[in-house]
Amino acid sequence: MSRTFLGMPATPPRAPYGEGNLRGDAAFPRAAEGELRNEQLRRNLGRATHTIRAKRLAVTGELPDWEQLRDAGSALKTDTMNRLPELLEELERKVTERGGTVHWARDGVEANAIVARLIEATGSDEVIKVKSMATQEIGLNEHLESRGITPYETDLAELIVQLAHDKPSHILVPAIHRNRDEIRQIFLKEIPGVDPSLDAVPAHLAAAARAYLREKFMTTKVAVSGANFGVAETGTLSVVESEGNGRMCLTLPETLITVMGIEKVIPRYQDLEVFLQLLPRSSTGERMNPYTSMWTGVTPGDGPQEFHLVLLDNGRTAALADKVGRAALHCIRCSACLNVCPVYERAGGHAYGSTYPGPIGAVLTPQLAGMHAAKDDPNSSLPYASSLCGACFDACPVKIDIPSLLVELRHQKTEQSGTTPEKLAMKAAAGVMKRPKLYTAAQKAAGLGRVLGGRDGTISHLPPPFSGWSDSRDTPAPPRQSFRAWLASDEGAATLQGAADEGARQRAAAHDDPEEQR
Amino acid sequence: MRIGLFATCLGDTLFPDAVKATAVLLARLGHEVVFPPEQTCCGQMHVNTGYQREPVPLVRGFAEQFGDAAIDAVVMPSGSCAGSVRHQHEIIAERYGDRALRAAVTTVKAKTYELSEFLVDVLGVTDVGAHFPHRVTYHPTCHSLRMLRVGDKPLRLLRAVDGIDLVELPEADSCCGFGGTFAVKNAATSSAMLHDKVGHITGTGADICTAGDSSCLMHIGGGLTRIKAGTRTLHLAQILAATRTAPYAPTEAVR
Ligand code: SF4
Numbered sequence: 001m002s003r004t005f006l007g008m009p010a011t012p013p014r015a016p017y018g019e020g021n022l023r024g025d026a027a028f029p030r031a032a033e034g035e036l037r038n039e040q041l042r043r044n045l046g047r048a049t050h051t052i053r054a055k056r057l058a059v060t061g062e063l064p065d066w067e068q069l070r071d072a073g074s075a076l077k078t079d080t081m082n083r084l085p086e087l088l089e090e091l092e093r094k095v096t097e098r099g100g101t102v103h104w105a106r107d108g109v110e111a112n113a114i115v116a117r118l119i120e121a122t123g124s125d126e127v128i129k130v131k132s133m134a135t136q137e138i139g140l141n142e143h144l145e146s147r148g149i150t151p152y153e154t155d156l157a158e159l160i161v162q163l164a165h166d167k168p169s170h171i172l173v174p175a176i177h178r179n180r181d182e183i184r185q186i187f188l189k190e191i192p193g194v195d196p197s198l199d200a201v202p203a204h205l206a207a208a209a210r211a212y213l214r215e216k217f218m219t220t221k222v223a224v225s226g227a228n229f230g231v232a233e234t235g236t237l238s239v240v241e242s243e244g245n246g247r248m249c250l251t252l253p254e255t256l257i258t259v260m261g262i263e264k265v266i267p268r269y270q271d272l273e274v275f276l277q278l279l280p281r282s283s284t285g286e287r288m289n290p291y292t293s294m295w296t297g298v299t300p301g302d303g304p305q306e307f308h309l310v311l312l313d314n315g316r317t318a319a320l321a322d323k324v325g326r327a328a329l330h331c332i333r334c335s336a337c338l339n340v341c342p343v344y345e346r347a348g349g350h351a352y353g354s355t356y357p358g359p360i361g362a363v364l365t366p367q368l369a370g371m372h373a374a375k376d377d378p379n380s381s382l383p384y385a386s387s388l389c390g391a392c393f394d395a396c397p398v399k400i401d402i403p404s405l406l407v408e409l410r411h412q413k414t415e416q417s418g419t420t421p422e423k424l425a426m427k428a429a430a431g432v433m434k435r436p437k438l439y440t441a442a443q444k445a446a447g448l449g450r451v452l453g454g455r456d457g458t459i460s461h462l463p464p465p466f467s468g469w470s471d472s473r474d475t476p477a478p479p480r481q482s483f484r485a486w487l488a489s490d491e492g493a494a495t496l497q498g499a500a501d502e503g504a505r506q507r508a509a510a511h512d513d514p515e516e517q518r
Numbered sequence: 519m520r521i522g523l524f525a526t527c528l529g530d531t532l533f534p535d536a537v538k539a540t541a542v543l544l545a546r547l548g549h550e551v552v553f554p555p556e557q558t559c560c561g562q563m564h565v566n567t568g569y570q571r572e573p574v575p576l577v578r579g580f581a582e583q584f585g586d587a588a589i590d591a592v593v594m595p596s597g598s599c600a601g602s603v604r605h606q607h608e609i610i611a612e613r614y615g616d617r618a619l620r621a622a623v624t625t626v627k628a629k630t631y632e633l634s635e636f637l638v639d640v641l642g643v644t645d646v647g648a649h650f651p652h653r654v655t656y657h658p659t660c661h662s663l664r665m666l667r668v669g670d671k672p673l674r675l676l677r678a679v680d681g682i683d684l685v686e687l688p689e690a691d692s693c694c695g696f697g698g699t700f701a702v703k704n705a706a707t708s709s710a711m712l713h714d715k716v717g718h719i720t721g722t723g724a725d726i727c728t729a730g731d732s733s734c735l736m737h738i739g740g741g742l743t744r745i746k747a748g749t750r751t752l753h754l755a756q757i758l759a760a761t762r763t764a765p766y767a768p769t770e771a772v773r
Pocket of ligand 1: 330331333335337396397399401
């Protein structure tokens with residue numbers, strides 16, 4: 001890994017940020033607005049996330065050692081990140097020993113160039129693709145197209161997204177924002193030679209896609225995949241999937257090129273026993289996923305006879321440098337955090353502007369690609385795209401404390417952004433709060449805020465930046481008297497004395513009458 | 519027991535009835551309630567919005583006000599403020615404080631409780647002698663549920679209330695959308711969350727929606743009065759403080 005640093009400027013002493021599909025056009029609140037108005041999206045997302053939540057809870061709840069499995073997954077990831085360089089070099093050695101070729105890519109641009117060069121060397125102008133986050137992150141398809149190479153996505157949902165010239169909105173279910181009728185329309189328009197009488201029955205839609213893809217599987221000589229795991233000890237790569245289309249891509253072509261984020265390495269083959277339990281149960285809510293493919297280098301006479309592994313950094317070393325934030329690299333992309341997130345459920349995946357949406361996206365994206373807070377970078381709005389409700393932390397199979405990471409990144413954002421009106425307001429508030437006399441005076445002034453309240457004692461309109469709040473909520477006018485003023489009053493003293501006396505009477509009565517004993 | 523009552527800045531200033539009820543309840547249970555007079559705010563809003571230098575004096579102030587060894591326990595009617603003291607003060611002290619502050623924070627954290635966990639875990643009571651003849655539904659706030667892990671303690675307290683008609687809230691554990699400055703910064707997303715929460719609450723037909731945090735109740739209550747719903751919000755402490763002799767009487771504006 002040390003070679004990644006070659007040629008980097010000495011200051012600032014950190015690895016460069018990643019590039020690619022890791023930044024949206026608008027800050028989260030604005031990007032979410034359009035999606036919030038999309039009733040279809042809200043309905044699909046609501047239905048899909050609720051169904052999968054229930055399935056996940058059922059299959060994680062049935063394992064008596066689920067919490068220990070989570071602890072094990074978390075410990076394995078911590079260990080991996082602590083010695084990432086040596087594990088990657090071990091992986092490189094093993095893959096090479098078994099007949100594969102390993103390439104190191106500092107960023108998306110390098111990875112794209114490597115993959116395009118490898119495909120061109122085979123003489124093919126087409127590739128079939130296994131669903132992969134890493135290649136989505138670096139915009140590989142767009143790059144290949146610019147070089148005259150046509151990529152075919154073979155994961156059904158990914159295919160729908162590709163045919164619709166759309167972007168995925170969910171890690172696992174990229175077309176979660178589409179319904180059957182929309183999919184039928186997309187197929188009719190985009191699949192050459194499709195039966196014009198195609199209806200919206202799921203089995204018929206799947207059959208149409210299958211007929212289209214089968215031909216690609218049989219004729220395309222090169223495949224590109226991602227990887228869920230890369231085992232350092234043996235050089236074994238693994239892809240976990242549901243449809244079997246990935247298996248086709250991994251076994252039928254002559255050349256296989258795998259692009260893997262460097263954080264996907266795991267130390268030992270045996271560690272798969274932990275992750276292969278955690279991943280399917282957390283992602284699809286299945287005890288086991290239908291297809292788990294594993295391959296090690298090249299096996300003569302069986303499967304692709306040429307294998308390339310592209311190890312992708314693209315900001316991961318930068319994230320690794322942050323002792324709090326680096327936990328985001330533990331992610332195994334199960335999407336459980338998306339499925340339980342109340343913000344994701346409403347705003348949808350596109351609002352995050354990145355390949356990685358949802359809670360994990362909100363902490364991973366700014367770390368991979370940076371959040372240049374002083375320049376109004378949309379990425380600097382992502383750590384705030386959360387109510388910190390903590391549902392993601394509870395769901396995460398490797399126990400990433402996403403709420404704490406969000407709070408940490410918010411701090412980094414305010415540290416980067418210089419003097420802002422918000423910072424001044426926060427300083428002013430803290431200035432009042434730390435002086436009890438001033439604070440008490442401010443409370444009295446707040447009591448005067450009662451004049452803002454209408455006859456029912458509520459305030460229904462507030463000026464910006466609080467107008468978004470008052471659009472759908474009333475705010476109570478401050479009460480006449482603060483708690484501390486009441487406590488210091490005769491009424492307060494008498495009330496507390498009365499309560500103490502009543503309690504004493506109750507206890508005495510209970511003592512006399514054991515039946516009443518509480 | 520000698521209990522240090524932390525009113526929280528929101529409770530002290532905007533929702534004094536919930537704090538009064540907490541004081542009344544603890545006094546009725548036979549404990550001495552003290553109110554360190556220089557207390558103000560735990561600094562949670564600052565930390566959760568990304569400001570960690572500014573709240574250092576607040577963290578220090580809290581530890582000074584409640585660090586007194588004569589105070590056996592620090593109790594507050596808020597899951598999120600208790601969560602801030604227990605989970606965030608150390609981070610602030612570690613990063614921007616000195617050794618004295620780190621030590622003070624660790625000491626005070628160990629005796630800090632949210633009301634329901636104090637009642638059930640420390641005092642060992644679930645029946646506090648309350649009487650509340652109304653239909654009630656309970657919303658577990660996120661920080662009490664997932665940061666403090668109060669679990670069903672508030673429900674156990676409510677089930678023991680005389681005369682109560684406790685109805686279950688569907689999808690109770692989903693966030694109401696408050697999240698402090700989240701409701702201002704991401705108002706539209708927050709509103710969508712609030713809309714669903716308010717729908718579930720009114721669907722129960724409850725007169726009262728209760729919770730352990732005035733902040734979330736302010737949010738939910740603001741959504742309920744906006745649609746002129748028949749359900750009002752009330753802090754858990756106010757239900758537990760109500761008795762036959764001192765029944766609940768709304769003094770603050772209906773919210
Ligand atoms: S952060 Fe955790 S829950 Fe979210 S996708 Fe990654 S592994 Fe799954």
